[in-house]
Amino acid sequence: MLWHIRFHGRGGEGVKLACRIVTRAGFIAGMTVQDSPLYGAERRGAPVVAFARIADEPILERGYIECPDAVVVMDASLLRHADAGVLSGIDAQTVVLVNSPGQPQEVARSFGIVGHVVTLDVSSLALDVLGKHVLSAPVAGFVARVCRLVPRETLATAVRTELVAAGIPPAAVARNLALAERAFAAAPSVGLPVRRENRCASSTAAESPFVVPHLPPRVAAPTIGAPATSALRTLEGWRVYRPVIERNRCTRCLICFALCPEGAIALDGQNYPVVDYAHCKGCLVCATECPPGAIDQVREDAA
Amino acid sequence: MQTHREIFRSIKDIPREEFLAGGTGLCGGCGGLLGLRLFSKALGPNTVFVNAAGCMTLLAVFPFSPFRGSWLYTAMACAPAGAQGVRDALDVLIEKGRLPPSDDVSVVVVTGDGAAHGIGLQSTLAAVHRGLDFFYFCYDNEAFGNTGFQMSPSSPLGSRTATTPPGSTAPAGTTTRKQDLFELWRAQSPPFVATVSPAYPLDLMDKVARAKRRAGPKLFLSFATCPPGWGVEPADAVTVAKLAVETGVWPLKEAVDGAVTHTVVPHRFRPVEDYLVVQTRYRHLFEPVRQEELLRQLQEVVDRYWASAHNNNG
Numbered sequence: 160m161l162w163h164i165r166f167h168g169r170g171g172e173g174v175k176l177a178c179r180i181v182t183r184a185g186f187i188a189g190m191t192v193q194d195s196p197l198y199g200a201e202r203r204g205a206p207v208v209a210f211a212r213i214a215d216e217p218i219l220e221r222g223y224i225e226c227p228d229a230v231v232v233m234d235a236s237l238l239r240h241a242d243a244g245v246l247s248g249i250d251a252q253t254v255v256l257v258n259s260p261g262q263p264q265e266v267a268r269s270f271g272i273v274g275h276v277v278t279l280d281v282s283s284l285a286l287d288v289l290g291k292h293v294l295s296a297p298v299a300g301f302v303a304r305v306c307r308l309v310p311r312e313t314l315a316t317a318v319r320t321e322l323v324a325a326g327i328p329p330a331a332v333a334r335n336l337a338l339a340e341r342a343f344a345a346a347p348s349v350g351l352p353v354r355r356e357n358r359c360a361s362s363t364a365a366e367s368p369f370v371v372p373h374l375p376p377r378v379a380a381p382t383i384g385a386p387a388t389s390a391l392r393t394l395e396g397w398r399v400y401r402p403v404i405e406r407n408r409c410t411r412c413l414i415c416f417a418l419c420p421e422g423a424i425a426l427d428g429q430n431y432p433v434v435d436y437a438h439c440k441g442c443l444v445c446a447t448e449c450p451p452g453a454i455d456q457v458r459e460d461a462a
Numbered sequence: 463m464q465t466h467r468e469i470f471r472s473i474k475d476i477p478r479e480e481f482l483a484g485g486t487g488l489c490g491g492c493g494g495l496l497g498l499r500l501f502s503k504a505l506g507p508n509t510v511f512v513n514a515a516g517c518m519t520l521l522a523v524f525p526f527s528p529f530r531g532s533w534l535y536t537a538m539a540c541a542p543a544g545a546q547g548v549r550d551a552l553d554v555l556i557e558k559g560r561l562p563p564s565d566d567v568s569v570v571v572v573t574g575d576g577a578a579h580g581i582g583l584q585s586t587l588a589a590v591h592r593g594l595d596f597f598y599f600c601y602d603n604e605a606f607g608n609t610g611f612q613m614s615p616s617s618p619l620g621s622r623t624a625t626t627p628p629g630s631t632a633p634a635g636t637t638t639r640k641q642d643l644f645e646l647w648r649a650q651s652p653p654f655v656a657t658v659s660p661a662y663p664l665d666l667m668d669k670v671a672r673a674k675r676r677a678g679p680k681l682f683l684s685f686a687t688c689p690p691g692w693g694v695e696p697a698d699a700v701t702v703a704k705l706a707v708e709t710g711v712w713p714l715k716e717a718v719d720g721a722v723t724h725t726v727v728p729h730r731f732r733p734v735e736d737y738l739v740v741q742t743r744y745r746h747l748f749e750p751v752r753q754e755e756l757l758r759q760l761q762e763v764v765d766r767y768w769a770s771a772h773n774n775n776g
Contacts, residue, residue, distance in 0.1 A: 170489075170690075171489075171690065199487075199520075202487050202488065202489055202520065203489040203490055203491075203689065203690055203696065204489065204490050205487055326627070328745075328749065381524040381525075383522065383524065383525050383526070383527045383533075386527075386529070386530040386531070387483035387527070387528060387529065387530050388483075388525060388526045388527055389483050389484065389485035389486050389521075389522070389526040389527055389528040390483040390484055390485050390528075391485065391526065392485035392526055393485070394484070394485060397490060412473070413473045413474065413476070414473065416476070417473055417476055417500075417663045418496065418660070418661075418663070418700050419496075420488075420490075420491060420492050420493070420495045420496035420499065420660075420699070421484045421486075421495070421499075422480040422482060422483070422484055422499050423484050425478070426478055435484065437484075437485075438484025438485050440490035440491075440696075441490060442490035442491035442689075442696035442697060442699070443491075443696065443697035444491055444496075444696065444697055444699055444700050446697065447697040447698060447700070447701060448700050448701070
């Protein structure tokens with residue numbers, strides 16, 4: 160049997176490491192494994208994908224996992240972004256693990272997920288134990304339990320092995336171990352679908368070669384002909400916390416406006432700062448630098 | 463102590479207008495982006511950016527660009543050569559009457575420290591040598607941040623990078639000294655060379671405004687906190703940049719026609735350790751064992767720098 164697990168999250172949340180821990184656990188348990196993350200240039204907050212193959216036989220496939228047996232959604236905000244392709248290639252049997260405080264039925268309904276949805280509020284667990292939105296260890300625990308991959312002890316060994324190799328100091332490794340075990344204990348045991356054939360075998364078959372026509376640079380080069388088009392993108396899903404400016408405490412010193420790396424703080428007619436939430440990445444430089452402390456950090460509602 | 467600022471005296475003088483739109487894919491809390499945003503505010507909208515491959519590649523991902531004007535993307539080694547081509551083309555068009563002089567734009571190279579200090583150094587120094595009229599904005603995060611934080615010639619002694627992890631053979635991590643781009647430029651006496659920091663917006667913007675009056679090569683070496691590479695929280699990006707100046711690690715200075723002036727000098731320098739201890743790229747200097755000799759050496763480098771700066775009235 161060969162199982163395919165696809166992880167989706169955002170840079171900085173520990174997508175790559177979560178996938179490594181899961182495959183490490185499979186390896187320790189005597190299985191054949193393969194793990195490969197995929198991201199563009201490194202960016203905190205940008206969508207990241209990682210692929211895990213786990214089998215009790217040699218793995219002869221390579222490359223992207225287009226038809227996963229399980230999809231792990233580490234950041235539910237990605238479900239709103241069609242281009243992240245979180246739900247591509249799933250069917251009714253696919254197990255969809257979502258980091259969300261919501262009930263599985265609600266999450267399935269609101270995002271139109273056809274697979275078997277399982278939810279766990281991993282973010283709150285991580286913020287509770289680590290005080291940081293780093294999800295690699297608890298997500299690995301969540302996956303190991305839901306997919307019935309390995310027992311708890313094997314998972315713990317894998318967490319320790321990978322975190323030590325990543326140069327994490329002993330105290331933090333201990334906290335992550337406790338966190339992974341908490342997630343493991345809190346998650347339901349579901350198992351992975353047993354399939355007769357690889358649903359995506361057809362798409363990996365060689366096709367006739369596509370000959371790229373020779374075109375002049377004006378046509379072939381990626382030129383952008385309009386100004387400031389990046390403003391069309393919204394970055395709301397990047398935030399774990401949002402900055403909220405409290406007017407009654409604001410002295411209108413303009414420090415936040417000056418120091419926002421994104422230029423996402425404008426000034427209104429009375430010189431009060433106003434956050435442009437469509438382009439705020441939630442870095443919270445404004446809240447840290449605000450002299451009177453007039454900027455609150457409010458946790459973004461989970462999906 | 464700070465020098466008399468001419469144009470940007472108070473935070474109220476910062477233009478409201480943004481010349482760099484939001485929606486870029488750069489990391490939250492990127493010190494390089496904040497530096498470039500403030501730089502653009504002072505420079506105004508009539509610019510063409512020539513971008514060496516690096517983190518700032520992510521500014522423009524087809525079909526999205528944050529720039530109002532043109533942005534030309536080059537390989538790592540040759541942004542100054544690209545800038546030369548753009549500047550020459552503008553000059554030719556103006557001379558032939560095909561472009562009114564009022565439509566002229568400033569040519570700006572944007573480069574990371576990896577390209578600036580390493581593979582792009584020869585084309586950079588050649589452009590300075592030819593006296594090319596351009597701005598050169600280098601966001602210095604002290605490694606090749608775009609590809610996973612590998613060591614660059616700008617990586618400081620004692621810092622951890624992906625390719626210089628501290629271990630038994632090299633407990634310091636990076637064993638080489640940070641290359642001094644400011645001095646490499648200044649050796650050729652271009653009209654304007656400056657170090658800037660996004661934590662000091664008025665100092666940064668005033669330097670840009672004054673440099674605008676001068677033709678020729680103009681360097682802005684901008685301190686760039688790198689949250690993922692340095693192991694600091696995005697929210698602390700500006701705090702860390704302030705610490706770099708308050709400890710004397712990042713001197714804010716300018717050299718006009720080769721003569722150096724320090725533009726912001728702390729009244730009392732904080733110990734260099736205050737800056738190191740907040741970043742995980744320096745954690746091996748403190749844990750599991752304090753590397754006393756190396757910490758002493760890092761403090762001494764800074765002390766020596768400022769002692770000679772004071773002696774030269776710089």
